[in-house]
Amino acid sequence: xxxxxxxxxxxxxxxxxxxxxxxxxxxxxxxxxxxxxxxxxxxxxxxxxxxxxxxxxxxxxxxxxxxxxxxxxxxxxxxxxxxxxxxxxxxxxxxxxxxxxxxxxxx
Amino acid sequence: xxxxxxxxxxxxxxxxxxxxxxxxxxxxxxxxxxxxxxxxxxxxxxxxxxxxxxxxxxxxxxxxxxxxxxxxxxxxxxxxxxxxxxxxxxxxxxxxxxxxxxxxxxxxxxxxxxxxxxxxx
Numbered sequence: 001x002x003x004x005x006x007x008x009x010x011x012x013x014x015x016x017x018x019x020x021x022x023x024x025x026x027x028x029x030x031x032x033x034x035x036x037x038x039x040x041x042x043x044x045x046x047x048x049x050x051x052x053x054x055x056x057x058x059x060x061x062x063x064x065x066x067x068x069x070x071x072x073x074x075x076x077x078x079x080x081x082x083x084x085x086x087x088x089x090x091x092x093x094x095x096x097x098x099x100x101x102x103x104x105x106x107x
Numbered sequence: 108x109x110x111x112x113x114x115x116x117x118x119x120x121x122x123x124x125x126x127x128x129x130x131x132x133x134x135x136x137x138x139x140x141x142x143x144x145x146x147x148x149x150x151x152x153x154x155x156x157x158x159x160x161x162x163x164x165x166x167x168x169x170x171x172x173x174x175x176x177x178x179x180x181x182x183x184x185x186x187x188x189x190x191x192x193x194x195x196x197x198x199x200x201x202x203x204x205x206x207x208x209x210x211x212x213x214x215x216x217x218x219x220x221x222x223x224x225x226x227x228x
Contacts, residue, residue: 023185034214043201043218044152052210086154091213095167096142098152 002026002090006099010088012107017078019036023071023088031047033071036063039084044102047086048073108135111202111219118225125192128147129185129202136160137176138206141185142215147198157205158185172227180216192226 003026013019025034031051045053046099048064051071061076075082083106094106115127129141142157156166158176166174175188185202199221206216 032212036215043203043221045218046216048213049214049216050208050210053208055216076119089152090213094154094165095169096154098154103178105117 001095002029002097004088004090004095004097004099006086006088006102008102009100010103010105012029012105013078014107015078015080017107019075019078019087019104021086021104022067023073023099025071025092029090029092032090034089034091035063035073036087036089037082037084040085044087052061052074076105080106109217110202111204111217113222114203114220115200115222115224117223118126118227119192119196120228121193122191122228123197125187125189125226127187127189127200127202131183131185131189131204134204136180136183136185140180140213141176142203142205142217143174143185143187143221144203145196146201146221147164150198152195153198155187155189180205194226197224197226201207 004037005024007022035048044093052064063074065072085103086106087101110132112130124128137160140157143155146152156176158164159177173190176187198215201221202219203215
């Protein structure tokens with residue numbers, strides 16, 4: 001199975017901060033990397049697919065990209081509604097696997 | 108607007124079979140892949156397997172001996188059966204619809220709200 005390692009596991013930020021979350025796969029996955037946001041009591045919500053494509057309706061402050069072997073989710077200016085847990089997911093091969101999650105909370 | 112709704116018993120006894128149903132509304136079931144996932148505090152998000160609307164399936168090898176996923180296109184429903192459950196199968200179970208972008212990259216576009224299943228005697 002492809003292991004997906006997210007960092008950090010948690011971070012604190014203030015409204016307006018720029019935040020980056022990293023996801024490192026245990027093997028090459030091309031661009032088969034998606035990001036989801038999950039709020040307590042709700043299912044994951046798709047934010048970014050195919051590394052950098054923003055899902056329709058997702059605010060443009062969210063962006064996805066790559067830095068070396070890491071995939072990156074960036075929130076350019078954190079808003080109050082962005083405090084949640086974020087997951088990466090690889091769809092390069094089965095079994096589909098997810099990162100362990102990064103919890104973003106208010107500083 | 109596509110909606111997915113999971114349903115099933117909230118409590119299952121150890122060694123029994125867990126049956127879950129995902130009912131799709133607001134969109135077709137045909138020509139899509141449909142997955143089941145589960146989420147527990149100890150194991151995070153885990154993919155259980157998928158079915159295509161034709162009935163073709165693929166399972167997570169870690170659970171393959173215990174999982175069956177099936178589809179009834181006439182009822183717009185997807186089914187999950189997990190046999191010989193233990194406390195480790197306690198989780199929130201989700202169904203989701205796949206979508207593919209122009210490059211053939213696959214993502215989980217629509218999710219159900221999830222249903223909590225507890226395994227306990």
